[in-house]
Amino acid sequence: MGILANAFTWWNGASWGTSIVTRLRGEEVGRDEAGNVYFRHRKHPSRRWVIYQGSNDSSNVPPGWNAWLRGTINDVPEKALPKRRSFELAPQPNLTGSGAAWRPSGSMKGQGHRPTATGDYTAWTPDA
Template structure:
């Protein structure tokens, strides 16, 4: 990332001002996606302030649920210490796929061909005279 992009853009990672503002704050951890989490200072309610620095584009759906709960003070300690380990049947978090080739397109959607399955015999159209 070039120095000018770091100074002036906010949508693709932290700006220079954000990085400068995090000096003196404690780095609390990193998630599987490479996002960094920081804590320091107090908010207006007396709780510690918490930040996420995204690796890549700034998209809030890229914060895993366990770190979301830490950021929003639902748990006090970092997820590695406060939460039990993931169970084998739990799936990893997936970011919002809207607008990508992997987005869900139901049958009948224009992007999925526009053809939907014909209604079965259990459907009867509404008629105003009925």
């Protein structure tokens, strides 16, 4: 179902239409560590797009390539940006909805217990 799914869906990867337009009018500019491939239009270089490796999730695009896609920088990130420093962490995709998402201590899926209410709090009741 992989090849046939791309005929009708866009969230599993590039659709057939995107693949055709990319081959006819696109020029590959570079690839990132995650395997995403970046293109620009041959006649209109300000038009830029990415073909994702895996699911189409924009949080999988590293910050440097995101700046290139938005036109913040004109050259590819390897040439336009300084090298990542040793203390900088690698970018992470959006973890919302996954097991690695941050949960506060009082949440239902978080660790620990919610602190008890102190004496300065009085619950609202509709009769009061």
